[in-house]
Amino acid sequence: MKNVDHSQTILQLDKVCFSYTSEEVIKDVSLAIHKGDYVGIIGPNGGGKSTLLKLMLGILKPNNGSVRLFGKDLDDFKDWSIIGYVPQKNYIEMNLPITVKELVSMGRYGKRGLFRFPNKEDEQKTLQALKHVDILEYKDKQVSDLSGGQRQRAFIARALAAEPEIIFLDEPTVGVDIKTQKQFYELLRKLNQELELTLVLVSHELDVVAHESSELGYINRTLEYYGEPEEFLKGKYFHELIGKGGVHH
Amino acid sequence: MLELFKYGFMIRGFEAGIIIAIIAPLIGIFLVLRRYSLIADTLSHVSLAGVAIGLLLKVNPLITAIIAAVLSSIAIERLRISKKIFGESALSIFLSGSLALAVVLISFSRGFGVDLFSYLFGSITTVKQTDVYIIGTLGLLVAATIITFYKELLYVTVDEEAAKVNGIPTKFINILLIVLAALTVSLSIPIVGVLLIAALIVIPVVSALQLKTSFIKTILIAEVISIFAVISGIIISFYLNLSPGGTIVLTTISIFVLILMLKR
Known part of the structure; x- marks a missing residue:
């Protein structure tokens, strides 16, 4: 282990x-x-x-x-996009109009940076993250329609999409x-x-x-x-x- | 039908109205989902104080309204961040304070000899060509900014904490959102007026939200509702000789009620 x-x-x-x-x-x-x-x-x-x-x-x-x-003090640390964060369940307002795929693709936003639109690589990493947590089939569902367990996986997938070092x-x-x-x-x-x-x-x-x-x-x-x-x-x-x-x- | 377009003021009304119809839901979706709807109301009252200042100084009231709304929006956001007072209390202070200022300024100059009604409820017949240029330029700026920062605005709306952790500049995005809201609200004054702006920003979005679809589709549906309501509202008001602002808002509400009934 x-x-x-x-x-x-x-x-x-x-x-x-x-x-x-x-x-x-x-x-x-x-x-x-x-x-x-x-x-x-x-x-x-x-x-x-x-x-x-x-x-x-x-x-x-x-x-x-x-x-x-x-090795860097938090104030000097810049590479925040490699940090994954899965917030407390129910912390997110659940009747937001977003699909699972939209939620997971947000994991790529920090990496992409300001003034840049998501590209094919982001799309591919998003789908890959969905696959990793076994919820690819729900990608077009509303987050609010998922079960508690699936929702939690979606948030993990969002963290994974950023290709993090630590979650x-x-x-x-x-x-x-x-x-x-x-x-x-x-x-x-x-x-x-x-x-x-x-x-x-x-x-x-x-x-x-x-x-x-x-x-x-x-x-x-x-x-x-x-x-x-x-x-x-x-x-x-x-x-x-x-x-x-x-x-x- | 075509006789509508014989009148210059109607063409100007349509031009300005359609631009407002496009940007109102774009900003509205973020305000509604972040429970910031009251901000639109507050900023519209601030805009009225701006209008009064413009009339007093004899400059284009649209310009002073924009300046007043933008400056106040920054002050409101700073007050909210400082946590010295509750966010909603900050809004109340600005809402009633600016309304008071507007009333005092208006009475101070004996009513300016202008129709206050047109600023309260909108009056497309008084939209000047300069106004169309201002609305067009700033409207384009608002739309382009929202598209540019769409992914950041979305992330901050859905999950501000995670967005912050992922390196999204959340403070900047928050201030950007409220400044864009201020621009949208003040630009809408000539069309729907101070008292009805919030409806145009909120109702098409709330209607689209009932359909429970993806974020991007929700925006597109709200756009369709908003543009349809503005165009049909202006046409109906022209033929029935009604207030365009009021007709537009009532049209959005009719669509909202219709969607609610169809969803049952």
Whole structure:
């Protein structure tokens, strides 16, 4: 399972602190994500999982500390088109008049750049991304007509269309049934192993994430654990947290 | 039918009307889907203050309306970003503030001796040739800008956060959208007037949305509805001696109701 090339650090957080108001929601978080990692970030509700993800993506700016993507400070990082982002399900207004293909082709827009119209290559990459996640047959359907699982795949396809190095996923399986959830994690495994994509997954599903990911981070304001999932599960952290009732699973 | 085109003012009305019919849904779709419909209303009231300033300074009111709307649109967007006040409150302040300013300016100069009615509800018979040139040039500019930034506007409308992550300059696109809205609104004054512009921007788009199709087809359908409504509205108003602005808006509403009934 581990063929992680630790020579390339993709994302590095150094003593990152963040607060919306006066109270810190993220405190002194440091971690490094390497090429090929499949990182699961778990933690209680309100523990700062999604905030951490937004800090990694530059949607929020840290009050203190630094976030570096591909060795560059976020302010200097320019190559945003190689960053895939799958937002929380239901985050998108679902009665928008867009087809699956229109949604997925948006993944190419950042890459194409201003003043350039999408071309044949974009079309081809869009179709390829749809194929990768097995929803090519739904390309002309309205996004609003898809099932929860298909919709989630469409958002993955959008991220894939950008030919990303790393994909960030925010609670991707909230509200989908167990079978869909299983298929979804199979897809993520395929992306990680076959396409060698680096994945960062924020979720509250400790059990599944601990079994799927190659690195596990537990965040509850501070990063209380970061390392191998196996260690976490058998280690004292897990039992302590279960004892505190801080883990949802 | 052809007697319509014997009158210069009717030809000017058609020219200006069709340009407005083309650009209104182009900007409308982004405003409607981003829940920005009220912006069109606000900017139209700002335009009225612009018209009053123009009448006071004795310059073409269309020009001062455009300047007032564009400047205010930038101020509204900056207020919205600063998060000092709620977005909607910012709109309310501008809406009533500019209406107040317009009323004060108009009363200040004893009504300017002009028909205020024509600015409130549009009056194609008073469209001057210069107005057609201004509407044509800026209308073309608005349409070309929307086509150029179509993919960015679409991405920001659907998913602003992901667009930002993917390197789309979202702040620039947001300000661009509101400035284009300001231009569209102020250019529409001679045709549908301050009080009816929002309808022309919103209703064809909302009608097309009922048909639940792709984004690009939704725009095309809204275009057809809008152009049809403007042309037939002008023709009907000519023969029945009605207000063109009001007739155009009522035509769009009839189409909307028709689509709703057919969809049931």
